[in-house]
Amino acid sequence: xxxxxxxxxxxxxxxxxxxxxxxxxxxxxxxxxxxxxxxxxxxxxxxxxxxxxxxxxxxxxxxxxxxxxxxx
Numbered sequence: 001x002x003x004x005x006x007x008x009x010x011x012x013x014x015x016x017x018x019x020x021x022x023x024x025x026x027x028x029x030x031x032x033x034x035x036x037x038x039x040x041x042x043x044x045x046x047x048x049x050x051x052x053x054x055x056x057x058x059x060x061x062x063x064x065x066x067x068x069x070x071x072x
Contacts, residue, residue, distance in 0.1 A: 002047045002052060003070045007061040011035035015057055022050045030048035030068050031055060 010034035018030050029041040030050075052069040055061060 001072050002051065003044065003048070003072065005030060005042060005044060005067045005070065007033070007042075007065045007067055009033075009035055009040075010060070010062050011040065012037065013055045013057055013059040013061060014038075016053065018050050018053060020050055020053055024048060024070060032060060033061070042067055044070050045070060046070060046072045059069055 014032045016031050016033045024044050025047045028044050030044055031042045033040045033042060048070040050068055051071045054066040054068060
């Protein structure tokens, strides 16, 4: 089963901590977003393998944009 991780707000992507093929655990930070001078980590809610990364550092995401897909 795949978990799609999506942006919850408009923000700048500061860092991407994952790559396709990486194994992640529940609560791992996938990317760090910046909005209004606040840093917001985007966490996974399921353990699995990253099958897709849709953003890179410097991108701007809109609410609902796909950030990554994790296959459990």
